[in-house]
Amino acid sequence: MKTRKLLIVILAVALLAVYYLLGSDYLKQRRDHQTLASGIAGANQALTLIPAPTADLEQRLTDAQTSLQTANMTLPERLNSTRIINSVLMLADDIGVKAIPLVTQAWATESINEVNISVFRLNVAVKGSFSQVSSFLKRLESGEFNTLVVEYFTVDSITDPFGGEGVYGDTTQVDARLDIAIYSRPPAAYIEEEGE
Numbered sequence: 001m002k003t004r005k006l007l008i009v010i011l012a013v014a015l016l017a018v019y020y021l022l023g024s025d026y027l028k029q030r031r032d033h034q035t036l037a038s039g040i041a042g043a044n045q046a047l048t049l050i051p052a053p054t055a056d057l058e059q060r061l062t063d064a065q066t067s068l069q070t071a072n073m074t075l076p077e078r079l080n081s082t083r084i085i086n087s088v089l090m091l092a093d094d095i096g097v098k099a100i101p102l103v104t105q106a107w108a109t110e111s112i113n114e115v116n117i118s119v120f121r122l123n124v125a126v127k128g129s130f131s132q133v134s135s136f137l138k139r140l141e142s143g144e145f146n147t148l149v150v151e152y153f154t155v156d157s158i159t160d161p162f163g164g165e166g167v168y169g170d171t172t173q174v175d176a177r178l179d180i181a182i183y184s185r186p187p188a189a190y191i192e193e194e195g196e
Helices: 002-049 057-074 081-095 130-141 188-195
Strands: 098-104 108-112 115-129 148-157 173-184
Touching: 081 098, 081 115, 081 130, 115 130, 130 148, 130 173
Parallel strands: none
Antiparallel strands: 098 115, 108 115, 115 173, 148 173
């Protein structure tokens, strides 16, 4: 009888241990389930806030690619840097100002809005009357290079006072400094890399 009671007690303890293990595992899984359920509810709420994609995405992509190709074609092919410098110097000579190229930089490729564009930079010192320098600047910006941009421009008066009495734009001598950039299409190798 003692062995039978001992077996019943051992069996009862074993059943309690198994029940405890199964019960604690069930409670843990229930908490995990509640956490996951609240995470799913939050994700579903976030999904409802995302706007539906428009139906014309393919057409918009095609239009954007066409616009990009058109914009790329409006940029001239890379120009000869010697020709650019000569054109600037001839324009200065035509107007009657003295222009000296101070610094030229080799053609560089820059990324603008994730599009590669070639840039040639030129720094020029200009001397002449205020009206001549002003005319030089206007003709330079509206001249043969459509993509020419004056990035920096300073003017210092040689005669004192600048704009004083009796001093007019035709006679006021000034020193000016220009930083010019001319943009063009990159070499073919860069265009092929972008297309890939």
